[in-house]
Amino acid sequence: xxxxxxxxxxxFEAHQKAVERAGAEAxxxxxxxxxxxxDGLILPGGESTTMLKLLRLEGLFDELRRFGQSKxxxxxxxxxxxxxGKVLSPHQESLGLVDLTVExxxxxxxxxxxxxxxxxxxxxxxxxPVEAVFIRAPIIRDAGPEVNVLMRYQxxxxxVEQGRHMVATFHPELTSDPRIHQRFLATVKKALLNGx
Amino acid sequence: MNYLDEQFRLxxxxxxxxxxxxxxDVTNAEQAVIAEKAGASAVMAxxxxxxxxxxEGGVARMAPISKIREIMAAVSIPVMAKARxxxxxxxxxxxxxxxDYVDESEVLTPADEEHxxxxxxxxxxxxxxxxxxxxxxxxxxxxxAMIRTKGEAGSGNIVEAVRHIRTIVxxxxxxxxxxxxxxxxxxxxHQAPLELVQYVAEHGKLPVPNFSAGxxxxxxxxxxxxxxGAEAVFVGSGIxxxxxxxxxxxxxVKAATYFRDPEKLLEASEELGIGMFGLDIAKLPESELLQxxxx
Numbered sequence: 001x002x003x004x005x006x007x008x009x010x011x012f013e014a015h016q017k018a019v020e021r022a023g024a025e026a027x028x029x030x031x032x033x034x035x036x037x038x039d040g041l042i043l044p045g046g047e048s049t050t051m052l053k054l055l056r057l058e059g060l061f062d063e064l065r066r067f068g069q070s071k072x073x074x075x076x077x078x079x080x081x082x083x084x085g086k087v088l089s090p091h092q093e094s095l096g097l098v099d100l101t102v103e104x105x106x107x108x109x110x111x112x113x114x115x116x117x118x119x120x121x122x123x124x125x126x127x128x129p130v131e132a133v134f135i136r137a138p139i140i141r142d143a144g145p146e147v148n149v150l151m152r153y154q155x156x157x158x159x160v161e162q163g164r165h166m167v168a169t170f171h172p173e174l175t176s177d178p179r180i181h182q183r184f185l186a187t188v189k190k191a192l193l194n195g196x
Numbered sequence: 197m198n199y200l201d202e203q204f205r206l207x208x209x210x211x212x213x214x215x216x217x218x219x220x221d222v223t224n225a226e227q228a229v230i231a232e233k234a235g236a237s238a239v240m241a242x243x244x245x246x247x248x249x250x251x252e253g254g255v256a257r258m259a260p261i262s263k264i265r266e267i268m269a270a271v272s273i274p275v276m277a278k279a280r281x282x283x284x285x286x287x288x289x290x291x292x293x294x295x296d297y298v299d300e301s302e303v304l305t306p307a308d309e310e311h312x313x314x315x316x317x318x319x320x321x322x323x324x325x326x327x328x329x330x331x332x333x334x335x336x337x338x339x340x341a342m343i344r345t346k347g348e349a350g351s352g353n354i355v356e357a358v359r360h361i362r363t364i365v366x367x368x369x370x371x372x373x374x375x376x377x378x379x380x381x382x383x384x385x386h387q388a389p390l391e392l393v394q395y396v397a398e399h400g401k402l403p404v405p406n407f408s409a410g411x412x413x414x415x416x417x418x419x420x421x422x423x424x425g426a427e428a429v430f431v432g433s434g435i436x437x438x439x440x441x442x443x444x445x446x447x448x449v450k451a452a453t454y455f456r457d458p459e460k461l462l463e464a465s466e467e468l469g470i471g472m473f474g475l476d477i478a479k480l481p482e483s484e485l486l487q488x489x490x491x
Contacts, residue, residue, distance in 0.1 A: 007216065007453075008216065008453050009215070009216040009217045009237055009452075009453060010212075010213055010215060010216060010217070010237075011209075011212040011213055011215060012215070012216065013212075013215065014212055030453060030454060030457075045212070045213050046213050046214070046215070046216070046217065046237065047213070047214075047217065047237040047238070047273050047274075049232060049235070049272065049273060050217055050235045050236070050237045050273075050449065053233075053234070053235035053446075053449065054235060054449070054450070054453055057235075057446075057450065077213075078213075089272070090272060104272055105272060108294070109274075109294045109295075109296055110206075110210055110274065110294075110296035110297065110320065110321065111291070111294050111296075111319050111320055113206045113209070113210065114206070115202045115205065115206060133205065133206070133209055135206060135209045135210050135213060136210065136213075136274065136296070171209065174205065174209050174212065
């Protein structure tokens with residue numbers, strides 16, 4: 001099982017290490033060929049506007065959408081913004097793979113960044129609190145009927161799943177807790193088995 | 197986990213988000229918008245770019261608040277601003293303004309020739325310049341959450357940034373092969389806390405992201421310092437002192453992502469106009485060097 005981490009810009013190195021800690025192989029993805037060789041893909045934190053420019057420039061935007069139509073994607077922070085159906089503040093293009101409306105930088109500026117401990121939703125099958133690192137994070141303002149909310153903070157969803165995709169507005173890759181990445185790996189494994 | 201540790205993780209966390217990107221110097225909202233559209237991962241708000249500070253002389257201070265506000269309102273990416281070395285009051289004002297990062301910068305005229313700012317006293321993260329490992333570790337000990345090479349700002353000449361990144365990387369490698377008992381003498385030699393010297397010896401890298409700045413003017417310059425070990429780049433005068441800021445900004449963004457791919461770097465280098473005028477640093481008098489500010 002091989003997980004790609006989109007490495008156009010952002011904390012892709014932290015995600016690679018997190019995937020390895022969770023027990024899978026991780027590669028940096030900068031081209032369509034590299035993307036195709038992966039069973040699942042992570043869109044890391046960073047600046048979504050920068051990633052969007054580079055995706056467009058290199059013709060990867062449509063490739064990424066195609067990838068998401070058959071394989072699992074996990075987006076954190078900027079990755080969540082890229083995966084959403086609709087982006088606010090300001091509006092920008094997105095992949096529309098997960099039925100979410102996301103507001104950028106919604107907690108404020110860096111001084112409003114925070115680390116909190118969150119008790120996952122009862123049906124999430126994640127045991128015990130999760131440390132969530134929010135950095136200039138977006139807020140999910142609206143989630144469609146097919147979206148399954150796994151964690152909330154201040155009543156807003158911060159970790160969700162829809163089908164094979166997962167979205168976090170915080171950064172599990174910046175902690176040593178492997179559970180969130182393990183959950184994504186389990187989804188990728190399931191998708192692989194279903195595909196056979 | 198105490199409060200300070202969490203604060204530091206958040207500061208380093210934002211630096212992590214900026215990796216693989218380009219942070220561009222801008223002096224007004226219009227330039228900030230051009231930078232954001234070109235794919236900058238952050239902008240640095242300042243009154244004059246280093247090339248103009250060098251040319252015009254005089255005391256260079258924190259940018260006017262109205263300018264920084266205008267830039268913060270114009271873009272959605274992080275906004276950094278420079279404070280003078282040791283001028284903790286300018287830093288307090290920038291924190292009250294809620295800029296995302298403060299650069300305690302040798303590009304501005306130092307306010308204190310002996311002491312840098314106590315950066316642990318702030319919630320806002322700081323980046324500081326360094327020419328060697330000891331300088332980098334002293335700044336980290338003071339609370340810097342990101343290090344960048346000093347290079348020679350406003351020169352359009354990459355030679356100093358190359359010297360500084362090579363020095364820092366070499367000095368880190370050297371520590372990794374030493375025995376624990378040898379690190380005490382290294383700590384003395386580098387004039388840096390033993391604890392940080394031990395960290396570098398164990399991990400082969402700084403405990404914070406290591407970026408490059410000072411003299412980057414072309415896509416190839418950006419890729420060069422990244423292949424030498426920098427994790428992102430700052431471009432100061434190189435963009436808005438060229439005759440093609442928009443195209444050059446885009447090209448440098450592409451180069452920072454594809455820094456190991458010569459084909460992509462060729463694409464990025466194509467169709468660029470004339471870069472900024474460069475200075476031969478060997479011919480600059482010592483008094484005009486910016487990198488010797490701070491210790």
